[in-house]
Amino acid sequence: MKAPGYIFAEALRNLIKKRATVLYPYREVEKIHLPDGFRGKIEFDRPKCIGCQMCFRVCPAKAIEIIEDERGKRPIFLIYRCIYCGQCAEVCPTKAITLGKVFENVALRKEELEVR
Amino acid sequence: MSFEIPIGPQHPIHVEPLMLKLKVEGELIVDVDIDVSYIHRGIEKALELRSYPQGLFLAERICGICNCAHSLCYCLNIEQLLGKEAPPRAKYLRVIVEELSRVHSHLLWLGHYFHTLGFETLFMYFWRDRERVMDMLELMTGNRVTTSYNVIGGVRRDITPEIDSKLRRMIEHLRERMKYYEAAIRSEPSLLGRLQGVGLLKPEDAIRLGTVGPHLRASGVKHDVRLDDPYSGHEEIPFNVITYDTCDCYGRVMVRIGEVFESLDMIAYALDHLPSGEYRLKMPPFFKAPVGESLSRVEAPRGELIHYSISDGGTNPFRYRVRTPTLANLASVAAMLKSRGDYEVYIADVPAILGGIDPCICCTARVIITDEGKKTRRITTLTELERYARERGVRM
Structure with a gap:
């Protein structure tokens, strides 16, 4: 058995290495690299929507409500219920729904967390 | 003169609520009573109220760390019910993501285990390297933890050449790091003192108490669902089942380190021999399953995971049952915590013994x-x- 302190050399080496963490909320936010397929906050393209309500029917978290506006039936996305599974984006026949790269979903009022 | 010492439901050594009522005589533990029912979430009932494709996302959330195993087990179960099978490419992709999640789970456990033992340096190193694995999971599936990669009839995304090369680089990096950690743990007397001879579980006891997973393999029993009941192309992918015959906490650490090497080899093999073709069957968004029942088994990072479902021909399961590995392993904790003969258990050994099974209480509640x-x-x-x-x- 070796003497204690096998890890000591590695610890010393790490003293001169670059920091592994990111000072996330305050600085270096640009260092956070999100891949292309990231599933973040839903983005909705109203002109593409044909009002088929498939997204409403497949949503496992009941995060989608259907309302009527001047162009017919359309969904609203309640982000505070969303589990980011991406089922709605997958089932949408016209690709009107995509999952974007926004992951900071904190708000003081509920309405701010609705995608219309 | 004996006292009763409660550890829990909230305690620094527990990540999740768990009650251990220890009966002690001096420093020695003579009896223990375990109560796990502090988190009851009603997931099995909730699964009965959701259609099959919707239930997948709930099944995935039974456990955050083994979400891949749960979603794979659910998919296998429903595919078996429907009489379908995922295409060969999907099977290999499932193996890649499953093994990635096993590596991430084992690194998380190793880091956390050394943290409970008071070795913070290794905790930091393991978790730093785990970030590389998490980045790969994010790149492949779209999220760090809840991957949502497996779907009924295949997987959601294909692999690109960019992901392939990044995965290979990650494997090389991690192999080097794991070799260093293995040597570090073997040569660190302060760690060996806390691990060797602690929490002895003989092979015959382990089998009698229904232990599963790395915990059972650390007792020298060669049992692995991937070997005994290949479920996702494991009959084609070569791998060794790591066993250790020391039957103590040291063996549990070493088995998991060995499994990380095996998982990395499996990912490399799957990347080299990835079959071409479809990666997903065409499935309608809603379907009915034929009347019947099905049972699926998956080797989750913590051990054998069992899903069982009964269908009455509708769009929802009639009954869904989940048996998680922690529940199977908790019985052995009670046995390991009792002093008998010259086997002595002290209060200071509780974190080492309990941590050794990689407890995940939230999947475990009883009635x-x-x-x-x-x-x-x-x-x-x-x-x-x-x-x-x-x-x-x-x-x-």
């Missing part, structure tokens, strides 16, 4: 009947509960 008026609590058995349900005419 307890609490009588508010009489202020009594008692744990029921399944037969008792069935009789009670029949008397009251309630569907179980």
